[in-house]
Amino acid sequence: MVKVGIVGGTGYTGVELLRLLAQHPQVRLHAITSRKEAGLPVADLYPNLRGRVDLSFTTPDDASLTDCDVVFFATPHGVAMAQTPELLAAGVRVIDLAADFRLKDTEVFQKWYGMPHSCPEILAEAVYGLPEVNREKIKTARVVGLPGCYPTSVQLGYAPLFAGGRKLVDPLHLIADAKSGASGAGRKAETSLILAESYDNFKAYGVAGHRHQPEIKQGLEAIAGYDIGLTFVPHLLPTIRGIHSTLYATILPEARDTDFQALFEQYFANEPFVDVLPAGTMPETRWVRASNYVRVAVHRPGGGDTLVILVVEDNLVKGASGQGVQCMNLMFGLPEDTGLTHIPVMP
Amino acid sequence: MVKVGIVGGTGYTGVELLRLLAQHPQVRLHAITSRKEAGLPVADLYPNLRGRVDLSFTTPDDASLTDCDVVFFATPHGVAMAQTPELLAAGVRVIDLAADFRLKDTEVFQKWYGMPHSCPEILAEAVYGLPEVNREKIKTARVVGLPGCYPTSVQLGYAPLFAGGRKLVDPLHLIADAKSGASGAGRKAETSLILAESYDNFKAYGVAGHRHQPEIKQGLEAIAGYDIGLTFVPHLLPTIRGIHSTLYATILPEARDTDFQALFEQYFANEPFVDVLPAGTMPETRWVRASNYVRVAVHRPGGGDTLVILVVEDNLVKGASGQGVQCMNLMFGLPEDTGLTHIPVMP
Amino acid sequence: MVKVGIVGGTGYTGVELLRLLAQHPQVRLHAITSRKEAGLPVADLYPNLRGRVDLSFTTPDDASLTDCDVVFFATPHGVAMAQTPELLAAGVRVIDLAADFRLKDTEVFQKWYGMPHSCPEILAEAVYGLPEVNREKIKTARVVGLPGCYPTSVQLGYAPLFAGGRKLVDPLHLIADAKSGASGAGRKAETSLILAESYDNFKAYGVAGHRHQPEIKQGLEAIAGYDIGLTFVPHLLPTIRGIHSTLYATILPEARDTDFQALFEQYFANEPFVDVLPAGTMPETRWVRASNYVRVAVHRPGGGDTLVILVVEDNLVKGASGQGVQCMNLMFGLPEDTGLTHIPVMP
Amino acid sequence: MVKVGIVGGTGYTGVELLRLLAQHPQVRLHAITSRKEAGLPVADLYPNLRGRVDLSFTTPDDASLTDCDVVFFATPHGVAMAQTPELLAAGVRVIDLAADFRLKDTEVFQKWYGMPHSCPEILAEAVYGLPEVNREKIKTARVVGLPGCYPTSVQLGYAPLFAGGRKLVDPLHLIADAKSGASGAGRKAETSLILAESYDNFKAYGVAGHRHQPEIKQGLEAIAGYDIGLTFVPHLLPTIRGIHSTLYATILPEARDTDFQALFEQYFANEPFVDVLPAGTMPETRWVRASNYVRVAVHRPGGGDTLVILVVEDNLVKGASGQGVQCMNLMFGLPEDTGLTHIPVMP
Known part of the structure; x- marks a missing residue:
C-alpha cells in the first residue's frame, strides 16, 4: 500500500x-x-x-x-x-x-x-509528468511536476507530429484554439466565475499571453528537438469539466503524402489512456467526462495542407489529478491504470 | 421627461x-x-x-x-x-x-x-410597490418599497384566492415551492455561486426560514384581512433569470364548486402585465424572459381538493427593475406600460 | 460470475x-x-x-x-x-x-x-425492486419490477413516516414537488427536449396527472397499511442528471413531539445507499451525481406543523440502473454494494 | 408602414x-x-x-x-x-x-x-444582404439573400483586412475557429440536439467541410478581389444563442507595421451595429445577446505575426432575423436601425 x-x-x-x-x-x-x-x-x-x-x-x-x-x-x-x-x-x-x-x-x-x-x-x-512522453523518467523521479490541463491536451495532440524530430508541419505557426470548462479556473470566489456571469455565455481570455503557452512550447521543443512557435488562445466554456483543443498546423510540402491517421495510431498504439479515434470522428468532451482518457481525432479538411487535430480530456482527471495518480502508479511500480479505470460518465 | x-x-x-x-x-x-x-x-x-x-x-x-x-x-x-x-x-x-x-x-x-x-x-x-394590489396608492406615493422577487410571484399567484376577504382555501397551510435563477442572488463573488458549483445542480436553501416568508405573509394578510400561514421553500435553479413558483392550497369543503379559472381571469382581467393562461397550461420561465410579464396557470389535479398554481416571472424585471419602472410610470402619470413592452426573448 | x-x-x-x-x-x-x-x-x-x-x-x-x-x-x-x-x-x-x-x-x-x-x-x-423496503423478497424473486425514478426518491423520503403503520402526518394531503434532470425523459428526438428549448428554462409538467403518482401511492400504502392521498408535481430541470424531491407533510397534533431526525436516522441506519444528513442540511443533486447514493434531509421550518423532507438521487443510478444492479446483487447472493461503490462526481 | x-x-x-x-x-x-x-x-x-x-x-x-x-x-x-x-x-x-x-x-x-x-x-x-459590405445595392434590391450566421461574423471580422484589395495577411491560410449556440441548428427534433446530449458538453462538427465555408470564401473574395483560402471549423456550444468566432491570420512581412486597431476602427467608423472594442478587449457572447450588435476585438499576441480577431454576434439577430430587418429598412428607405435598437440582455 x-x-x-x-x-x-x-x-x-x-x-x-x-x-x-x-x-x-x-x-x-x-x-x-x-x-x-x-x-x-x-x-x-x-x-x-x-x-x-x-x-x-x-x-x-x-x-x-x-x-x-x-x-x-x-x-x-x-x-x-x-x-x-x-x-x-x-x-x-x-x-x-x-x-x-x-x-x-x-x-x-x-x-x-x-x-x-x-x-x-x-x-x-524534477520530471515533467506526462507519461506518454516521459514514462521511464517518471518511474524513478523523486519530484514530478504535473503538466497544466491545457498543455496535456495540446502536447498530446501535437506530439506525433514532432516525435523523433520529424518535420511534417510548419513548426513556427501552430495554432491551438482551446476551450475549457469552468472548473479549470478553480474553486475561487470571483465575480466573473459566478453562474449569472458565465452561463449561456462564451469568451476567450488570456489572448495577449497565457502561462500555458511557454509550457507547451517547452514541451513540444523537447519532443521535437527544434524551435516551436505557437499561438495559444484559451476560451471559457459554460460547462464544469472538459477541455476541447482544436489544433491547427500547416503541412509542409514535402510531407503531403503522410498518412497522419496511421502516424497517430502508431504513436499511441500502446497507451492505456490515449484513444486515437477512427478517421472522421469529432470527439465530444463528455466522451471522457470524469475519466482519465484522452480522445484524439485527426482531420485534413478537403485534403488540403491544413491539419486539424481535435483533442478532448477531462481537465480535472487527465488534466490534473488522474495524471497525478498515473504518475504515482509508475513511481511505485503499480500497473499504470490502477485505480484509473473509471468509465466516462455519459450522459 | x-x-x-x-x-x-x-x-x-x-x-x-x-x-x-x-x-x-x-x-x-x-x-x-x-x-x-x-x-x-x-x-x-x-x-x-x-x-x-x-x-x-x-x-x-x-x-x-x-x-x-x-x-x-x-x-x-x-x-x-x-x-x-x-x-x-x-x-x-x-x-x-x-x-x-x-x-x-x-x-x-x-x-x-x-x-x-x-x-x-x-x-x-411608504407604499408597497405591487401595482396589481396597490395601484392607486402608488400613484401618489413619495416612497415606494418594491416587493422582493419571490414575493411578487407568490402574492400574485395567491391574490385572487384572498382578495376581498374571500374564504376559498385553508389559509394556514399554504405551501409555496419556489425556484429562482442565480441572478436572484446578485452579482456577488461567492464560492457557492460559481458555475463549477451551481451548474448541472439543484438545491433548496433557506428552508429553516427566509426573509421573503414574512413579506409574503404580510402581503397576503393585507389582501385577505385575516391570518395566513405559509411554508415557503426557495430553490436555486442553474439558470440566469426566471422564477417559477409552484403554489399549493387546500380547497375548503364549502368552496369546492368554485370556478378557479374564471376567478383568476376576472381578477387579472385588466392587468397589462399579468397573463392568466388557458386551463391546462404549464408555463415556462422563458415565456417571460427579459420582460415585465407574469404568466399564471391554475390547476386542480384530478379534480381533487388541492389547488396548484403555477407562476413564472423574470426576477430582474417584474421581480425587481421592471416593477420599479411600472411604479415610476404610475407615480408620474405615464401610461403604465411605457418603456415596458419588450417581448420576451425566446428561444 | x-x-x-x-x-x-x-x-x-x-x-x-x-x-x-x-x-x-x-x-x-x-x-x-x-x-x-x-x-x-x-x-x-x-x-x-x-x-x-x-x-x-x-x-x-x-x-x-x-x-x-x-x-x-x-x-x-x-x-x-x-x-x-x-x-x-x-x-x-x-x-x-x-x-x-x-x-x-x-x-x-x-x-x-x-x-x-x-x-x-x-x-x-413480481417483486417491486426497492431494496430498502423489499430486501428479503427481492433476494428470491424471479421477476423484479424496478421503481420509477421519481417514486424511488419520494417513497424513500416518506417511508420512515409510514413504516409499520405509524400515524405521524396527515396521510391524505401529501405534496411531492419533484424536479428532474432531462435524462429522465430518455434519449428521444423530441422538440421540447432540445437544448434551445430547455436550457436556461424551467417548467412543471404532468400537473393534471403523472404515471408515477399511482405508483407512489401504491408503494406508500403498502408501507403504511392505510390510504394515502398525494399531489405529485414533477418539473423539468435544465440539467442532465439528478432528482430533487421536496416533500411536504402536515404533522398530526398527536405527533408534534416526534424527533423526526432520529426517526429517519434509525429507519435508514443500516442502509448502504441512503444517507440521512445532519439536521439543517440542504442537499444538492451533485452530491450524488453518477452514484447509487440517496441523500435525505428532514426539516421543520419554524418548528411548526409542516414537515419538509429533501431527497436527492441520480435518476439514472439509484433511480434506475444502479437500483437494478443493487437488486441483482441481492438476487444472486452478492454483497449488496458490489460494483456500486462509485463516489459521486463533484464538481 | x-x-x-x-x-x-x-x-x-x-x-x-x-x-x-x-x-x-x-x-x-x-x-x-x-x-x-x-x-x-x-x-x-x-x-x-x-x-x-x-x-x-x-x-x-x-x-x-x-x-x-x-x-x-x-x-x-x-x-x-x-x-x-x-x-x-x-x-x-x-x-x-x-x-x-x-x-x-x-x-x-x-x-x-x-x-x-x-x-x-x-x-x-439577388444581392447578398450584408449591409456593411453591400449597403447601396441592398437599397434597390428586389431579392436579398441573407448571409448565414457564421458567415456574417467571419466576414465582418476579416473584411477590414481585405477591403479595397489590401494585402496585409496571408490570404490562403486563414483559420476561422467558430463556436455557436444550439439555436443555430434550428428547432429540430434531433437526438443529438437534446439537452441530455448537448449540455455540459462541447464538440466540433462539419470539420471535413461545412456549407458556410464556400459562402465565406465567396464573400471575402468579393471584398478582396483575389483568391482566399480558409479553414473553417464550427463547434457547438451548450448555449442557446451566440456565435464567437476566433479568427487567425498570418501578417505578411511587408505589413508588420500596420496599426490594425486603427484599421478596424476606421473601417467600421460609421456602422450602426458593428462595435470595434478597445485594444485588449475579449468580448463575450452575452454582450450582444438578443441584439443586432456585433462586437469585434483585434489582438496580436506577443506582437508577433499572428493576428487574432474575436467577433461576437447573436446568431438569431445579426446572424439572421435582425440582419433581415436591417436590410428591409434599407430597402424601404427607413433609418437603418429602426426597430433594431434593443439593448443586449445581460445578465
Whole structure:
C-alpha cells in the first residue's frame, strides 16, 4: 500500500484526488492538510465523500507528511517548492499539481508566475509528468511536476507530429484554439466565475499571453528537438469539466503524402489512456467526462495542407489529478491504470 | 421627461434598470452612483450598454441626486432608509429595490435584516410597490418599497384566492415551492455561486426560514384581512433569470364548486402585465424572459381538493427593475406600460 | 460470475447499465439487443465505452438471452411483459427497468400506460425492486419490477413516516414537488427536449396527472397499511442528471413531539445507499451525481406543523440502473454494494 | 408602414422575426404561413408572443403574400427560390433567410445544398444582404439573400483586412475557429440536439467541410478581389444563442507595421451595429445577446505575426432575423436601425 499525503486539498484538484485515491486499491490516505480548514472533516466540504473519506483537514504542522511515501501538492503556485526540500530529505517523493516544477527556465517561471524559483536544483532534477512522453523518467523521479490541463491536451495532440524530430508541419505557426470548462479556473470566489456571469455565455481570455503557452512550447521543443512557435488562445466554456483543443498546423510540402491517421495510431498504439479515434470522428468532451482518457481525432479538411487535430480530456482527471495518480502508479511500480479505470460518465 | 437618478447601479437590478430606462421614451438618466466604481463609465462594467449609456458612476456626494424627480435605490439593504429623508426633503420621490420599505413591522424588519429601522415614520407612509394590489396608492406615493422577487410571484399567484376577504382555501397551510435563477442572488463573488458549483445542480436553501416568508405573509394578510400561514421553500435553479413558483392550497369543503379559472381571469382581467393562461397550461420561465410579464396557470389535479398554481416571472424585471419602472410610470402619470413592452426573448 | 443480458440497451438506462456492469467484478456481459441498431458496436453509439465494452447490439432473435442468468429490460413499456414468460420458462430471472411490473392493479396499469397487461399472473409474483423496503423478497424473486425514478426518491423520503403503520402526518394531503434532470425523459428526438428549448428554462409538467403518482401511492400504502392521498408535481430541470424531491407533510397534533431526525436516522441506519444528513442540511443533486447514493434531509421550518423532507438521487443510478444492479446483487447472493461503490462526481 | 409577410415562421428565425417586427414602428404584419401549423395562433406555438401577435399561421395558398410589400422566407433551403418568381412578378420584394440566394455559383450551390438552383437568373440579380459590405445595392434590391450566421461574423471580422484589395495577411491560410449556440441548428427534433446530449458538453462538427465555408470564401473574395483560402471549423456550444468566432491570420512581412486597431476602427467608423472594442478587449457572447450588435476585438499576441480577431454576434439577430430587418429598412428607405435598437440582455 502506498501511503499518501495531500497538501491543500480544498480545491477541485484536491477533491478529485480524493475521489480517485479513495477508490484506489493500493493507496492508504494518510493526511490531508489545509491551514484554513484545519479540523473540518473533508466530507463536510465535499459531501460526495460522505461515508467514504473519514479524514479531516489538518494543519501542515500537525500532519506527519514525512511519514508518507508520496505527497501530492494541490496548492497555489509556490507552495510545493517551499516544502519539497524537507520532504525529499525525509525520503518522501513529491507530485506537484501546480506549476512549481513545470518550467525548466527559472526566468520564464518568474516572468509568468511572478515569483523567483526557490529551489532551482530540485527543479533541475524534477520530471515533467506526462507519461506518454516521459514514462521511464517518471518511474524513478523523486519530484514530478504535473503538466497544466491545457498543455496535456495540446502536447498530446501535437506530439506525433514532432516525435523523433520529424518535420511534417510548419513548426513556427501552430495554432491551438482551446476551450475549457469552468472548473479549470478553480474553486475561487470571483465575480466573473459566478453562474449569472458565465452561463449561456462564451469568451476567450488570456489572448495577449497565457502561462500555458511557454509550457507547451517547452514541451513540444523537447519532443521535437527544434524551435516551436505557437499561438495559444484559451476560451471559457459554460460547462464544469472538459477541455476541447482544436489544433491547427500547416503541412509542409514535402510531407503531403503522410498518412497522419496511421502516424497517430502508431504513436499511441500502446497507451492505456490515449484513444486515437477512427478517421472522421469529432470527439465530444463528455466522451471522457470524469475519466482519465484522452480522445484524439485527426482531420485534413478537403485534403488540403491544413491539419486539424481535435483533442478532448477531462481537465480535472487527465488534466490534473488522474495524471497525478498515473504518475504515482509508475513511481511505485503499480500497473499504470490502477485505480484509473473509471468509465466516462455519459450522459 | 422624468429626471432619474440611480444609487448603487453596479448590481444586476442596477444594470437592468439601466437597460429599461435607456430605452424608456419619457426618461432622462441624470446620475448613477457607486462609491466603489466612481469614475468608471457604466458601459465599461456592462458592455451591453456600450454606445447606449454614456454615464459614468459618480460618488454619492458628487451626484446631484436632489435634482432628480425620482431616485431608485439598487443598493444593499439599509442604504435607502439612510438617504431617503434628505431626498424627500428636497422633493425627490424614492423607489427602493431593496427591503428597507417592505416590512411594516420594524421588529420583523430588524429580525430578518439584522439592523434597526432608521426612519419608521417614513416606513409608515411608504407604499408597497405591487401595482396589481396597490395601484392607486402608488400613484401618489413619495416612497415606494418594491416587493422582493419571490414575493411578487407568490402574492400574485395567491391574490385572487384572498382578495376581498374571500374564504376559498385553508389559509394556514399554504405551501409555496419556489425556484429562482442565480441572478436572484446578485452579482456577488461567492464560492457557492460559481458555475463549477451551481451548474448541472439543484438545491433548496433557506428552508429553516427566509426573509421573503414574512413579506409574503404580510402581503397576503393585507389582501385577505385575516391570518395566513405559509411554508415557503426557495430553490436555486442553474439558470440566469426566471422564477417559477409552484403554489399549493387546500380547497375548503364549502368552496369546492368554485370556478378557479374564471376567478383568476376576472381578477387579472385588466392587468397589462399579468397573463392568466388557458386551463391546462404549464408555463415556462422563458415565456417571460427579459420582460415585465407574469404568466399564471391554475390547476386542480384530478379534480381533487388541492389547488396548484403555477407562476413564472423574470426576477430582474417584474421581480425587481421592471416593477420599479411600472411604479415610476404610475407615480408620474405615464401610461403604465411605457418603456415596458419588450417581448420576451425566446428561444 | 453472473451472466447478464440486456434487452434494448440504446437508451440512457441501457448505457448506464453498461457503465455499471462493465465495472462490476462479478458480472459477465453476455448479450445486448436492439432491433434497430443490430450489428452496431455498442461503443460506436456510446463512445464512453470505447475500449471497455466490446459487444455489438444483436437482434433479439440472435441473442441467446435464454443462456443468461438474468436479463435486464431497458425497453419501452410493454416489451418486458411480452418476453418474460419465455425467459422464466428457461430459468432466467428478469429485472425490468420499465413499468411492466410496477403497478399491481392491472386496471391502473392499463389506464396510465395505455395497454392491457399481458401476464397478470407473473405480475402477481413480481417483486417491486426497492431494496430498502423489499430486501428479503427481492433476494428470491424471479421477476423484479424496478421503481420509477421519481417514486424511488419520494417513497424513500416518506417511508420512515409510514413504516409499520405509524400515524405521524396527515396521510391524505401529501405534496411531492419533484424536479428532474432531462435524462429522465430518455434519449428521444423530441422538440421540447432540445437544448434551445430547455436550457436556461424551467417548467412543471404532468400537473393534471403523472404515471408515477399511482405508483407512489401504491408503494406508500403498502408501507403504511392505510390510504394515502398525494399531489405529485414533477418539473423539468435544465440539467442532465439528478432528482430533487421536496416533500411536504402536515404533522398530526398527536405527533408534534416526534424527533423526526432520529426517526429517519434509525429507519435508514443500516442502509448502504441512503444517507440521512445532519439536521439543517440542504442537499444538492451533485452530491450524488453518477452514484447509487440517496441523500435525505428532514426539516421543520419554524418548528411548526409542516414537515419538509429533501431527497436527492441520480435518476439514472439509484433511480434506475444502479437500483437494478443493487437488486441483482441481492438476487444472486452478492454483497449488496458490489460494483456500486462509485463516489459521486463533484464538481 | 411596410406590409410584411413571412413564409414558414415556425422556426427560430421565424419567431425572432416576429419578435422584432411586432415591435417595429413602421411595419404591419400581414401574413405568416406554415403548411403544417395552418390555423394555429402564432402565440400558441410561441407563448412569448401572447397578447402581442394576433396572427394565426395560414396555408401558403390562403395567405395573400402578393399583397405584401416584402416577404421574408424563414424556410428550409429551396423554398424561397420556388416562390420568388411569382412574388417578384407581383411586385413584392423578397428577403430570404435560407441559402437560396447566397452562393452565386449554381454548381457550388448544388454541391452543398443537394439540389439544383431553379432560378439562376434571379440568383444573378439577388444581392447578398450584408449591409456593411453591400449597403447601396441592398437599397434597390428586389431579392436579398441573407448571409448565414457564421458567415456574417467571419466576414465582418476579416473584411477590414481585405477591403479595397489590401494585402496585409496571408490570404490562403486563414483559420476561422467558430463556436455557436444550439439555436443555430434550428428547432429540430434531433437526438443529438437534446439537452441530455448537448449540455455540459462541447464538440466540433462539419470539420471535413461545412456549407458556410464556400459562402465565406465567396464573400471575402468579393471584398478582396483575389483568391482566399480558409479553414473553417464550427463547434457547438451548450448555449442557446451566440456565435464567437476566433479568427487567425498570418501578417505578411511587408505589413508588420500596420496599426490594425486603427484599421478596424476606421473601417467600421460609421456602422450602426458593428462595435470595434478597445485594444485588449475579449468580448463575450452575452454582450450582444438578443441584439443586432456585433462586437469585434483585434489582438496580436506577443506582437508577433499572428493576428487574432474575436467577433461576437447573436446568431438569431445579426446572424439572421435582425440582419433581415436591417436590410428591409434599407430597402424601404427607413433609418437603418429602426426597430433594431434593443439593448443586449445581460445578465
